[in-house]
Amino acid sequence: MIKLRDKAPVRTCTKVYSNYRSYKHYLRSDFNNRCGYCDDYDGWTGGEVTYHIDHFAPKSKFSSLENDYSNLVYACSFCNRFKSDDWPSDSQKISVVNNVGFIDPCHSSYENLFFRDNYGNIKPTNELAQYMYKKLQLFLSRHRIVWNLTRIKLQLDNIRPLLKEHGHDNEKYKRIQDMYVTLSLEFHDYLDYLLGEKIKNG
Incomplete structure (x- = not known):
């Protein structure tokens, strides 16, 4: 819950x-x-x-x-x-x-x-x-959609500064970068899904 x-x-x-x-x-x-x-x-x-x-x-x-x-x-x-x-x-x-x-x-x-x-x-x-x-x-489904978009955006916002902070540490930087890329892909996949649903439902 x-x-x-x-x-x-x-x-x-x-x-x-x-x-x-x-x-x-x-x-x-x-x-x-x-x-x-x-x-x-x-x-x-x-x-x-x-x-x-x-x-x-x-x-x-x-x-x-x-x-x-x-x-x-x-x-x-x-x-x-x-x-x-x-x-x-x-x-x-x-x-x-x-x-x-x-x-x-x-x-x-x-x-x-x-x-x-x-x-x-x-x-x-x-x-x-x-x-x-x-x-x-x-x-209404809008509340689920907004919550999910916001959840991913906040995670991206929290991770992004860490890339700069740990730029000198190749191992940490790579792990953080992988997390950032994974979340970015999830974010865009969800946006693409929503756009597809909007087009499908007119």
């Missing part, structure tokens, strides 16, 4: 703005460049420009929270759109009723809601997680 995310988001911004959109840069950093709900890395889709700001407790129902940083979530367009204004109660403090609703992605209990299988698919762990899983459509 693989954790949904390697690092949980933590809201650290203490600035106060009158327009929630001004917080986007801080949200991106606090949420580790990932969607708070599905953990998709924003780098594959244009980064901060294409990601949204979700109001955890919907601003349409709780207007006083519109510019409250503690209520904002850095979210991919998919999760933000699917969640929309869904909320199970008339209180901004009650986000779950009878296993229907949402857990704030910055709350520690979010870590227990989901895991990934060996292929990178997101899986729910309980009834509340199942509700969120369906509502946010976390079953």
Whole structure:
């Protein structure tokens, strides 16, 4: 069983703005460049420009929270759109009723809601997680694809500096180079596979 995310988001911004959109840069950093709900890395889709700001407790129902940083979530367009204004109660403090609703992605209990299988698919762990899983459509293949691409990219990013660091040691350099080439081939093979699937499915 693989954790949904390697690092949980933590809201650290203490600035106060009158327009929630001004917080986007801080949200991106606090949420580790990932969607708070599905953990998709924003780098594959244009980064901060294409990601949204979700109001955890919907601003349409709780207007006083519109510019409250503690209520904002850095979210991919998919999760933000699917969640929309869904909320199970008339209180901004009650986000779950009878296993229907949402857990704030910055709350520690979010870590227990989901895991990934060996292929990178997101899986729910309980009834509340199942509700969120369906509502946010976390079953979409895009989440597996983004996770796998990100996993390989991070490994390549970690290995590349080692080539320079161990350039004087022929044996170490060769081993690191072999790892880098193997991962690069895996990365491109996966991209070719995805392109082929896209063409095949129109």
